[in-house]
Amino acid sequence: MDEELGDVGAVYDELQNFFDDFQVEFRAATNGLTLHFDRPVITNVAQSYIYDLARYSKFHEIEIPDLARRAGYLAKWLLRLRPVRCDADVTAMPEEIGKLALTVNELFALYVVSGILRIDLEARLTPRTLNMVLYSFRYRATSEDAFFLFFVHLSESA
């Protein structure tokens, strides 16, 4: 990996640390469901994220992209490559918990974005807005630029 592009290993470990904390909260919310973290996929997420940052920095001649941009790129790759999985049988669990299990990558992406922006999104957004964000994450072909606009708005109105 070209050193100038950035430290893929650091991004990998940062995502891993996020996952460790996310796992604890997810377990508490789902009566102990276990999540698995696909290491090669997370490496791919980290590499793709670094490439995006490098491209953006080079084109705009900016040394360090801002937090909203970073959060946008990370959300994009986490949602596209889906590194987290829950192997439990969704049909055999209560509907609410099944929903959480199905949308685990969307929830993890939101968790990572919260951490990057240093905003408690669960507290900041209304339940309706939160559902809309998760729906967009899962079903809509939203680009990182749209995420970026939303995250900038969140950061500046915090």
Add this chain to the structure above:
Amino acid sequence: MSPVCGFLSVLATVILSGALGGLRNFLEEQAASDAKLILFFRRFVEAILAAAVVPLFLSIIGNNIIADLLSPTAGSNSNWLSDWLYAILKLLGFCIVASLYSRKFLDTVSARVLNLEKQVKETKQEAQKATQGIELLTNAVVESDDQPAPASLAQLVVAPPAAEHGQQILKAFLTAGVPVRSVQGLSLSTNLPHDQVATCLSELEKQTFVRSIETPKGIRWVLTPAGRKVLGDI
């Protein structure tokens, strides 16, 4: 120009521009209100306040007009008047805009100031938490009462790790900005094979430069104070 003159010129600019803005606002709302005198003074005061907040606003956005006006100008004497006039005109412009949209401007600047305070507070708290976390994780050795204290600082100096790979791995801890690392993460950061990183980390742990932590998701690694010190020596 003396700082007192600079201050007086700023004050005069603020009051004048505030007065103009307030008058304009009053005239615009004249038709809508019966208590014209009260409304006039209300708008007048609001506009003065908004113009008075302009120096704070300028400092938030990193503009140095006020500093330039208050401090003696550098450079040749023949240029100071034009520089001063230019700065005054810029300040006048800011103050007029602020007074014209006084209510909105006051709301915006208040929100920014409160937000900045909140951000500073949160950043301080996070920095404190991170420091505490790192201290808890990286306490390498507890000195027992039996061990004699070192006679000099030289006795604390440890030889830097001989292997180049060991140095590479130690540096990866500092440059990444992530205090808790995994073998896989370090392997990606240093472009070294996974098993080589694992072997190096075991060696570095024996030399007390790094420390392993058991987590539910596996072993993680942190840099110890001895490791930080030796990085300074490399």
